[in-house]
Amino acid sequence: xxxxxxxxxxxxxQHGRQKxxxxxxxxxxxxxxxxxxxxxxxxxxMWETVSYDSRDWDYLREVLVETYAALRTEGDLTFxxxxxxxxxxxxxxxxxQPFRIRIVNKFNDNYDHYYVKQADxxxxxxxxxxxxxxxxxxxxxTSGNTLIEEHIPGIPGDVFIKQYMDDPNFNKxxxxxxxxxxxxxxxxxxxxxxxxxxxxxxxxxxxxxYQYRIRAIDFDQQxxxxxxxxxxxxxxxxxxxxxxxxxxxxxxxxxEQYQAEERTLMSFRLATxxxxxxxxLDIMHKDEIAPPEKLAQLRQELAEYYHAPHFxxxxxxxxxxxxxxxxxxxxxxxxxxxxxxRYDD
Numbered sequence: 001x002x003x004x005x006x007x008x009x010x011x012x013x014q015h016g017r018q019k020x021x022x023x024x025x026x027x028x029x030x031x032x033x034x035x036x037x038x039x040x041x042x043x044x045x046m047w048e049t050v051s052y053d054s055r056d057w058d059y060l061r062e063v064l065v066e067t068y069a070a071l072r073t074e075g076d077l078t079f080x081x082x083x084x085x086x087x088x089x090x091x092x093x094x095x096x097q098p099f100r101i102r103i104v105n106k107f108n109d110n111y112d113h114y115y116v117k118q119a120d121x122x123x124x125x126x127x128x129x130x131x132x133x134x135x136x137x138x139x140x141x142t143s144g145n146t147l148i149e150e151h152i153p154g155i156p157g158d159v160f161i162k163q164y165m166d167d168p169n170f171n172k173x174x175x176x177x178x179x180x181x182x183x184x185x186x187x188x189x190x191x192x193x194x195x196x197x198x199x200x201x202x203x204x205x206x207x208x209x210y211q212y213r214i215r216a217i218d219f220d221q222q223x224x225x226x227x228x229x230x231x232x233x234x235x236x237x238x239x240x241x242x243x244x245x246x247x248x249x250x251x252x253x254x255x256e257q258y259q260a261e262e263r264t265l266m267s268f269r270l271a272t273x274x275x276x277x278x279x280x281l282d283i284m285h286k287d288e289i290a291p292p293e294k295l296a297q298l299r300q301e302l303a304e305y306y307h308a309p310h311f312x313x314x315x316x317x318x319x320x321x322x323x324x325x326x327x328x329x330x331x332x333x334x335x336x337x338x339x340x341x342r343y344d345d
Contacts, residue, residue: 001095002121004142007283012124012142015276019075022067022143023060025118028088028099030056037089047089047100061085068103071114071141071148082106095220096120096147113151122289123147126219128280129189129321132273133266136215152217154200161196161241175212176246180255181262182214183233188266188328190321192221192230195238223317224290226297228305260332267332270325284318295320302327 004012012018031050039045052060065083069075086104091097096117104111117123119142127149131138139150155164164170186194198218204211221230229235234243246255270277290298299320303311306327314320 001118002287002289004119004121004124004145005283005287008121008124008287009142011279011283017140017142019070019141019143022070022141022146022148023063023116024144025099025116025146027056027060027063028090028116031088031090034090046093047091050088050090050099052088060088064088064101065103067116067148068101068112068114071139071150072112086111094218096123100151115149115151117147117149119145119147120220121287122222122224123219125280125284125289126191126222129191129222130216130219132277132280133189133269134185134216135213135265152200152215154202154215154217157196157199157201157214157242158238160201164201165241165245169210171209171212172245172249174210175242176249177254177258178212178214179233179242179246180250180258182216184259184262185266186216186233187231188263188325190223190231190317190324191216191219192223192225193218193236194233195236196242197238222289223284223298223321224294226290226294226301228298228301263329264332264335267329267336270329270333271336281318281322284321285316287316287318290317 009018028050031052034048034050037045037047037049051057061084064085065080066075066077068083069077069080073079082105084104084106085101087102089100089102091100099116101114101116102111103114124140124142124147127138127140130136136152141148182194182199186192194216199214199216202213202215204213225231233239234246250258295314295317298317299311299314302320302324303309308327311320311323314323
């Protein structure tokens with residue numbers, strides 16, 4: 001866990017990510033007991049449903065509904081009377097040890113989730129880079145040492161591998177294309193540890209078939225690892241079925257085409273968020289979000305991979321991320337002035 005430094009907190013305040021008077025992570029740790037949460041098949045989910053004494057529950061019931069309003073409606077409390085706290089789950093594994101909050105609509109029993117975690121600078125950098133450089137927008141808030149994250153819906157990657165890849169309607173080629181693009185997105189911005197249980201798959205019906213979108217849901221390993229291959233999903237053993245699927249359905253030229261497409265799209269996103277991204281990278285440049293030995297290993301491996309000794313001059317993981325984006329997006333960025341009107345509007 002890395003603390004949020006004053007410069008990063010000022011960045012969050014400037015961009016509407018910092019709020020006061022939201023729930024505090026420490027308040028949620030005062031539960032009295034927990035019970036294992038099972039899925040509909042009776043299997044352990046690694047989550048525990050937690051209980052509180054009546055006084056703490058009444059307080060949390062109010063503040064968690066108001067926190068949900070801050071996350072979803074910028075603090076508009078008009079609809080709070082029809083919302084209620086249904087359940088709180090706790091996951092004791094992982095760095096952030098998150099609480100998952102279920103908010104239910106009293107009128108129709110429809111529910112939504114969000115997460116309360118310990119604020120970790122590495123994770124916040126990952127969320128911001130995802131917001132700026134991926135096809136997805138991320139909603140999250142910070143309050144003191146607490147991080148509030150929206151729930152990212154989708155089919156967990158490990159579940160998708162087990163239950164959906166043999167479906168007769170599964171379009172292997174389209175999914176392989178998306179896996180190549182997701183692999184590229186993670187590598188360019190150095191988001192590590194994207195094992196199958198750290199991303200979800202969205203399936204959208206399209207003309208005569210389906211489209212797929214892979215979304216990261218865990219950002220703890222943003223530019224933290226020292227090994228280059230840990231930033232490439234294709235080298236993680238949990239993803240081998242997806243790698244095999246891709247190699248069986250795409251040739252080398254197709255893979256390179258989809259990589260180029262994603263880098264071009266990332267360049268457009270970078271262009272539209274260039275000032276915000278520069279501000280964030282300037283803060284990362286001065287921040288310590290990985291052990292020195294991991295920084296040394298990563299810059300050495302990237303220098304050897306690209307035959308580019310300038311990586312060895314990087315003094316922080318923020319420098320490595322900035323250098324790596326320049327290295328991977330340089331060709332696409334050179335093309336942007338030719339189509340400037342696409343992003344100047």
